[in-house]
Amino acid sequence: MSLHLPRLGVEPDAPFPPVESALRRPDGLLAFGGDLSVPRLRKAYRHGVFPWFSEGQPILWWSPDPRTVFETAALHPNRRFARTLRGSDWTLRADTAFAAVVTACARAPRPGQDGTWITDAMRDAYAALHATGIAHSVEVFDGDALVGGIYGVSIGRMFFGESMFSARTGASKAALFGLARQMRRWDMPLIDAQVGNPHLDSLGAASWPRERFIASVDVLAEARAPVIGAWTGAFGEIPAAALGTPD
Structure with missing residues (x-):
């Protein structure tokens, strides 16, 4: 690998x-090595790069072309799921169960994948990002039970999605639509979804040339963040039923 792929310097x-x-x-394999420190991860996302590797591999860094994204202005539930949401008793919150969301994402079965890329080192790294107010989660609760969620990294007015999970049918979609709803209100137009798959496509993901994606990140990541630190208070508590009606 080292003969063909650049190794990152030891400095964060x-x-x-x-x-x-x-x-x-x-597609998109850019470099290997380095570490998962907060400064390096911040720099990576700011430049459209993310880590993705399995246990036993070196840290691998990626920037695929094309890039899968969600435009928040267009991210709404279809009629069938909107009707389901209107009859739901779930509630959505932000940054109240970050570690639990990451753990649930790590344990969620993925078709065609053996194991998870959310290793212990990755969990520790994103916990550190969360502690600095950069990484966030949106959680779906049924009463006191966590039934779905999504987490990722927010820099400026850009959100870089990492993973989501469902313990109940549709809960991860509710988390995604809830995130998009709040992002529209905060003038945050784009969610990075990294690499496409049929499930993301079914939710309305778009495929952008890397050049277009990087140009958007350059602008959005430099913009003033709508919320500094935890999103809990600014996000509030959203009834999932509200996601089934136009906002």
Whole structure:
């Protein structure tokens, strides 16, 4: 690997290679090595790069082309799911169960995947990002039970989605639609979904050329963040039923 792929410098602020130099096969593999410190992760996301590796592998850094995204202005439940939501007793909150959401995402079965990329090292890294107010979760509760959620990284007015889970049918979708609803109110237009799959496509994901995605990140990540620190108070508590009606 080291003969063909750049190794990151040991300094947390060491530069990443230009994303245009990423491999075509596997798509988007850019570099390896480094660490998962807060400064390095902040720098990575700010430049459209994310870590993704399995237990036993070195840290691998990616910037695929094309990039899968959700435009929050267009992210709404279809009629059938909106009707389901209107009859739901679930509630949505933010940043009240971040560690539990990450753990549930790590344990969620993924078709075609053996194991998880959310290793103990990754959990620790995103917990550190959460403690600094950069990583956030949106949680779906049925009473006191956590039944779904999504987590990711927010820089400026950009949200980089990492993973989501459902313990009840439709709960991860409710978390995604709840996140998009609040992002629209905060003038945050874009959710990075990294790499596409049929499930994301069914929810309305779009495929953007990497150049367009990076140009958008350059602008949005430099914008003033609508909320500094935890999102709990600003997000409030949203009845899932409200997601079934136009906002």
